[in-house]
Amino acid sequence: MTVPVRRAPLRLRLGLFALASILLLSALLILFPPDGLERAPWAQFIGRFHLLTVHFPIALILLVPVLEWAGRDARFSYLRSSVDFLWPLAILSVLAAATLGWCLARSGGYSGRLVTQHMWGGVSLAAACSLCWMLRGYFHGPRVAYPLALLATVGLVSWTGYRGGQLSQGENHLTEHMPVPLRKLIGLSSGSTPLPRSNPAYFYGAHVEPIFITHCDSCHGPDKQKGRLRLDTYESLMRGGKDGLVIKAGNAKGSELLRRVSLSPSDDDAMPPQGKRPLAANEIKLLELWIAAGASPTLPANAIKGAPTNEAPVVAEVAFPEIDPAAVTKSRAPLAQQVIQLKQRFPGVLDYESRGSAYLALDASALGPKFGDDDLAALKPLSDQIVTADLSRTAITDRSAPLLAAMKHARVVRLTETKITDATVSTLAGMDQLESLNLYGTAVTPACLKVVESLPKLRHLYAGATKIPPDTSVSDALKSKLVF
């Protein structure tokens, strides 16, 4: 007679599966704990899903007491019956989330007290949920057993979740922005900035420690010690990490920490890694000086001469002017036609000062004697727009003086080796934008200097090879501008 083989009930199978998983997970935690090393990117990728999946069991576990409480009333008794479905779901999802969490911790370079507590909290939570489920369904012991276990489980999930929050957001993430009355009630200090831990009378406490707290604490601090390295206390700084010493007293070049923070941000080994603000040049300099001076915790704060201050230095930068083509065309529009015509008539002589400007630069020196007074007269309609006028070695004479004077916006005027005389220079009295006037090789005399003195923006007057002697007596202001 055959005995029908019955499959074990679903509950038993689930229970055994949960037990086995809990044991396996515990084994993983013991044998492969998070040790501060980073591993394969694929493992880190999978591990990151812990942050998503973990919220599901949290919601389930917190829902159970709500349903139990609400289901006391006969009208809502159906709520209680659904709890029996929630517990196995919770157990399975806790196991899944815990496994992903182990993956994240093991491959993401986590280490330290927080992550260990959080992980064991998660595994214990799986066991606690199984216990609750069993107490509710199977064991008919004291009636108070299940509620107590439920309470403990809710406490456990809250504590584990809090640890998880601390891992993500920082140890004081709940109290950081707490209103002051509430802080006082709980008994926390009313300041939100962390107090300096070391004596600021020493160089370490005053200059070095703040650098590490600002830039390094989040990954090499009390909560997380990537690479098994802590940088927030002097002892742990000098102890080093999994790769050995990071500071070699007296040897700045041989100190790995200094090497890493001095690398260019795009380098793989650069610290802080991509995404975090790198150390400023003066901060690196401070570290270097301190290490070279022996890396002592008791070195007085002002002992090192020439140490830069902790403020970030101002880095001079240039801004490239933006060119808006529409605006440029618009500003050139009034005289555009004439400019085109005159450019054709005098190729290579007239052009815009720059691509973004409506002002013109005039340079007739290449044409030499072929360019004369009449040619300059043809450019009269444009004189207001001319900012640079180079008429060196051309055939212009004093007849062009009014045309030159009409260039009200001219900054640079060059009349090198032309036939002009003092008469021309005296008409330039109204040129209040003129910065540079070149009269080299002309027949001007000291008589023209009076006019020149009145030019407000003039910086250089080139008077070499003229009738003005180098030792001519002039005011001090003009003396600094004369170049012979």
Next chain:
Amino acid sequence: MADSANGATRQSSAMPAGTSHREERFALLQAQTRRHFLRSFTAGVGSMFLGTLGSPFVSTVRAAERGVDGSPRLEFTRDPSQPLSVLPPQFAARAKRIIYLHMAGAPSQLELFDYKPDLTRLDGQQCPASFLVGKRFAFISGVPKLLGAQYPFHQAGKSGQWISDRLPHLEKHIDDLCLIKSMRTDQFNHAPAQLLVQTGNARLGYPSMGSWVIYGLGTENQNLPGFIVLVSGGNQPDGGKQLWGSGFLPSVYQGVQCRSHGEPVLYLENPSDVSRPLRRRMLDAVDEINRQTYAEFGNPETVTRIAQYEMAFRMQMDATDAMDIHKEPAAVLAAYGANPAESSFANNCVVARRLAERGVRFIQLYHWGWDDHGTSAKDSLNIGFADRCRETDQPIAALLTDLKERGMLEDTLVVWGGEFGRTSMRENRNGQVMQFIGRDHNPGAFTIWMAGGGIKPGMSYGETDAMGYEIVKDPVEVRDLHATMLYALGFDHHKLNYSFQGLEQKLTSVKPARVVAEVLA
């Protein structure tokens, strides 16, 4: 589908109005590089084929109006018959032309500008191990000895800058110079280092600074080349003619090496039985053949070639006049120390000033012989180096004086420098004590100076350590120097670019470069 073909066509430059269909086709074919092919491999092959047919599916050749960062691209297209015509700079320029004085071989900054009394105090002592760890040297082996400055230093000028006694003439201009003592390079041998300084890349095939400048700005005097190079010192620099080559830019932008003694360009003059009118008729015939070639193939380089012949014809008159230093008064020649009968750096400086007056955009002078390893008298710090200083000091000072006097220094950027620095240790080739004194190559720190248009005079930028070996403050990479020079000429160095091999190539190459704002006036 049309888009990927447009991706290929967009890279080519805009055509001036009135270009023929053949020219468009030629440009389109040139613009389709391997990069484009691979990028649009899956969907684009078919559309590229359609593009070459000039089918109505593909729009005509059109320039990319926006650069990579979304801002408007600058166009450098010109009429092919006037490839060197003037274009305005991007924004108001401080300098219109550059005179670059390259001291080939790497002059020793520790004997010229970088005053290191601590090094002199430790002269003769063993070099500390930390200087040698992780470094490659050209010739130093084992543990060399530290070498102090071989010449005394003193402070000069109102700015009180330190300078050695080797440059008595340049000293008078110390208040016009901006010294950059923290230049840095990553090449430790001459040819790649010179290529890096001159072309922005340590490998051959890239356009030189002067090529970029005349590509971007053109030149004012169409009767002379826009980029002229003069070489002295007895040898060509190690980097060779590529140092003034045009790389992938059209060949019209290459530097023209002229001689400062005798004919400026060999074979520029007509042979004795060829008169100028005869030469003109010959050129007309060649022009006609070239025009027929152009009508058939549409290669704009042909038109440029015609323009080059025409320029050579005009140069016959103007170049000889520009390079003829006999025309200068004796007083000027004496100020430079120039002797028209022989070629020398001093002669080249006179020519440089004359060329600057005549509207040449980029003038480059090379002086060879600064590589003072100490292997012989000629390249030792106590003999050869002193000779080089004597050969260059007076002419450079006279050049600066001349430019300043004529009011040209305010719009000319003068740059002096080598390709890397020299070590604080005495060279000990094969571990032996050498008969003459020299230093090995040090790419970690060298000194250059700039003067003129847009540069703040009378200052020093950057610092090396107490031994003068490494930079401790404000390092300046070679590409930062290039960016600064282009800024003085009125360009954002990102915008002065040229499409080649699917990339917007520029002088400062691909690594980020910074304009050194602290040295700008």
